[in-house]
Amino acid sequence: MNVAAPILSDTLARILADKYEEVRERSAAMPLSEVEHQARHAGPTRDFTGALCSAVAEGRVGLIAEIKRASPSGGLIREPFEPAELARAYERAGAACLSVLTDAPWFQGDLGHMVQARGACALPVLRKDFMVHPWQVFEARAMGADAILLILAALSDEQAHELEDIARSLDMAVLAEVHDARELERALGLETRLIGVNNRNLKTLVTDLAVSDELIPQIPADRIPVGESGIRTPEDVRRLCRAGARCLLVGEHLLRQPDVEEAARGLITAL
Numbered sequence: 001m002n003v004a005a006p007i008l009s010d011t012l013a014r015i016l017a018d019k020y021e022e023v024r025e026r027s028a029a030m031p032l033s034e035v036e037h038q039a040r041h042a043g044p045t046r047d048f049t050g051a052l053c054s055a056v057a058e059g060r061v062g063l064i065a066e067i068k069r070a071s072p073s074g075g076l077i078r079e080p081f082e083p084a085e086l087a088r089a090y091e092r093a094g095a096a097c098l099s100v101l102t103d104a105p106w107f108q109g110d111l112g113h114m115v116q117a118r119g120a121c122a123l124p125v126l127r128k129d130f131m132v133h134p135w136q137v138f139e140a141r142a143m144g145a146d147a148i149l150l151i152l153a154a155l156s157d158e159q160a161h162e163l164e165d166i167a168r169s170l171d172m173a174v175l176a177e178v179h180d181a182r183e184l185e186r187a188l189g190l191e192t193r194l195i196g197v198n199n200r201n202l203k204t205l206v207t208d209l210a211v212s213d214e215l216i217p218q219i220p221a222d223r224i225p226v227g228e229s230g231i232r233t234p235e236d237v238r239r240l241c242r243a244g245a246r247c248l249l250v251g252e253h254l255l256r257q258p259d260v261e262e263a264a265r266g267l268i269t270a271l
């Protein structure tokens with residue numbers, strides 16, 4: 001696959017320009033064959049999709065609780081920032097899975113945060129980053145990730161299929177993220193059952209739960225809709241549930257609370 005940055009001018013485009021440069025540097029430091037070898041010899045994955053399905057079957061929200069220090073829209077979100085403590089608090093609250101930001105320039109993330117969080121709990125963990133190249137998928141698994149995010153707005157169909165195939169060959173789950181009907185149609189061409197509807201437009205950073213109201217009902221019954229971004233209150237949870245999503249990915253609201261365990265429990269039990 002060619003490592004060439006697209007020429008774009010919005011926030012996502014600026015993030016991707018940095019990401020392509022990062023991949024160029026990291027893949028120059030370690031060849032693909034080496035990182036693939038590490039990935040294929042990493043320990044077993046935890047069942048990300050299964051954890052969400054179990055939570056829903058038990059009548060709870062399937063919460064993917066996010067760990068991130070900062071974001072482009074939120075600025076600095078949590079300081080001091082302790083990934084291991086946050087992971088344990090989310091697990092005690094009943095979260096099904098974790099999502100850990102590993103992008104450094106825009107989210108002050110680090111792969112070390114994911115390793116610390118996963119090591120502190122038994123929950124399956126998604127590496128939340130801007131995946132554009134096979135090297136990153138192998139790196140994610142080598143560092144323990146159980147799932148990756150594929151943002152359709154950041155990928156061609158060819159890229160998305162290639163990255164999904166690699167993830168599946170490593171027994172990782174894939175969360176395919178969409179923000180409009182065209183991206184949803186493309187995501188449904190992938191094998192994954194996990195379809196994330198991001199209420200945040202990653203180009204403008206405008207967040208609107210109406211995106212979920214519109215798109216989630218269009219997701220076929222054999223897929224698992226995941227509502228993402230801008231979810232703050234039990235009423236938000238019920239709204240997305242009415243649209244058809246019982247799995248939710250929540251970050252900033254939880255991370256801004258002094259007691260993240262109580263805050264997560266409040267959303268998980270909102271139905």
Ligand SMILES: O=C(O)c1ccccc1NCC(=O)[C@H](O)[C@H](O)COP(=O)(O)O
Nearest residue numbers: 071072073074202228229230250251252
């Ligand atoms: O959050 C941002 O500002 C952002 C900007 C550009 C690309 C991605 C971005 N965020 C990723 C996410 O979508 C969220 O981390 C995730 O869905 C959780 O959202 P929230 O609960 O609103 O923190």
